[in-house]
Amino acid sequence: MEREPAIIQNTKIKPVPKKISWGMKQITPWLFLLPSIAILGVFLVYPIIEAFKWSFLDYKIIAGSGEFVGLDNFKEIFSDKYFWNALLNTIVFLLMVLPLNVFLPMILAVLVNQKIRGAETFRVLYYLPVITPMVVAALMWKMLYSQSGIISDLFLKIGIFDSPTNLLVQSSTALVAVSAITVWKGLGYYMIIYLAGLQSIPRDVYESADIDGASIWQQFTRITIPMLTPSITLVSVMTIIAGMKVFEEIALTTGGGPAGATTTLVMYIYAKFNSLDVSIASAAGLVLLVLAIGASLLQMKMTSKREDDLRA
Amino acid sequence: MKSKRLKQKVWMYALMIFITVLTVGPFLITLFMAVKSPGEGIYDRIIPNDPTFGNFVIAFNKANFATYFLNTVIVTGLAIPLNLLFCSLAAYPLARMDFRGRSVVLALIISTMMVPFQLYMAPLFQLSGELGLRNTHVGLIVMQVSTAFGIFLMRQAYLRVPRDLEESAYLDGANKFKVWYMVVLPLVKPTLVTLAIFTFMGTWGDYLWPLLNSTESNKYTLSIGLAQLSQNFDGSNLKLISAASILTTIPTLLIFIWLQKYFISGATDGAVKG
Secondary structure, three states: OOOOOHHHHOOOOOOOOOOOOHHHHHHHHHHHHHHHHHHHHHHHHHHHHHHHHHOOEEEEOOOOEEEEOOOHHHHHHHOOHHHHHHHHHHHHHHHHHHHHHHHHHHHHHHHHOOOOOOHHHHHHHHHHHHHOOHHHHHHHHHHHHOOOOHHHHHHHHOOOOOOOOOHHHOOOOHHHHHHHHHHHHHHHHHHHHHHHHHHOOOHHHHHHHHHOOOOHHHHHHHHHHHHOHHHHHHHHHHHHHHHHOOOHHHHOOOOOOOOOOOOOHHHHHHHHHHOOOHHHHHHHHHHHHHHHHHHHHHHHHHHHHHHHHHHO | OHHHHHHHHHHHHHHHHHHHHHHHHHHHHHHHHHOOOOOOOOOOOOOOOOOOOHHHHHHHHOOOHHHHHHHHHHHHHHHHHHHHHHHHHHHHHHHHOOOOOHHHHHHHHHHHOOOOHHHHHHHHHHHHHHOOOOOOHHHHHOOOOOOHHHHHHHHHHHHOOOHHHHHHHHHOOOOHHHHHHHHHHHHOHHHHHHHHHHHHHHHHOOOHHHHHHOOOHHHOOHHHHHHHHOOOOOOOHHHHHHHHHHHHHHHHHHHHHHOHHHHHHHHHHHHHHO
8 A cells, every 4th residue: 555544645635536546445434434343343342242152151250261051051041930030020011111102202292292382391391301310310219209208198198008108119019110210211202203203294184184073082093193103113112122121210229129029131130240140141131132133123023014004 | 162172272281281290390309309408307398498508518528429520521521522533433434435344334333233231241341350441431431432323323414415515525636534524524513413412311321331340439420429329218318319319410401401402303313223
């Protein structure tokens, strides 16, 4: 290569287009890519490859080595009732969060999409939880849930509770209580996704429905929901992928308890990491990866079919 | 007909205000808790009798939040420009140049977005120890600069820039680097702001990696300091936790107020993240 790096060479702008050698043409892109590839290679790709390796080893993080044990780690996971408990909790968590994430933000979006005074302000107020650091959100809710806190007070007053209760410490309600934090935090974000979808629906569709005497509810179910199908898909996929990785709101409120009631897959992995069972943690991480990929593939397939049905 | 409309409107506002109570209420309760004076019981009443800023002072001085704040500012302040630089550099050839291996690199970067952090956190933890990055700011920063998501976001922005602008610059004899820097980059400024916001949000409130990597309290970020403080979650400590929570949130709030429209437009850009 007889040329200097392109950056230095062209400080003077020359009026004649230059011929760039084939070699330069192949090298320049890599110069642009170099910092990112170096960092991602070292701090992302390398650890991922290691995790794959560790899941087939009996890796000791202190010794920095381990012996090949084949599929033993996976066998151990699949015969561990705490793993199945964690998987079940993850699924239950998703089943609770998914419908709420799909519908509540949609209602919010429809409301703030109205041409009424103050809609912009409400949009901002609904977005506040999104910009709250997750640690803060988790601690705020932990406070609200506490036995003498406002939620317990309120539920006592309207007769849901007989005595002051902390929903986070009851194994029957802890997962519901935690999922409420997740939903609260995401409301504004998914609202914005729906708003983008709503704004692509032409206004005159509603106007003509109005003239035909369709009620707001009819307009919502017959026009808005069908037209929002792409946004619904997007929100669902994002919810599933994010929900599988739920961590902070659990780690900081219940720590996975009581008695494993809120131990999700990620909490399981985290606990294994803390007890230095890193090979088990890696194997469980691979299971999580497979599930995340599988879920989004399935979801895409299902919704593209639904869209085909709608078109037909 | 008209009264029906009015009724509808009233209901709509009632509903919107109710939702506001749900989204903003927890902040107000936390804020009220944070300004309660030492003599006041934590759950006696929501609105304090005798508001004081004493808890903020204690959080800053005694509870070490000045240090955590500084650590978080350093990490976030360095992560943002570096991430913008590296992502916008890396995305350019992936959007505009023809070279061998382009599709492989692109596919690799996009597929890493799927990988949960918890899969590789243990090897990463060991690596950061081996590289001497444990309990360092650099150890936290490297995880935030040049993210696969950022590269993807920038590439999408470049693809929307019309090609002829670059071509006329090439005719004037500019090289690739110069075209990127002088012609293309100014055109994707909104996306740069969006990415800056994502980096800020991702770094400022990041929890799991700082929790693993920062084991010494003088290297804690706000999230970790707050989490440690909340180990004792009762009594008057709740006032301190509330004050520290407010302190942690104020910078994100200020930036949100400042760059509001980018937050909103960025949310939909970020949706591709999945």
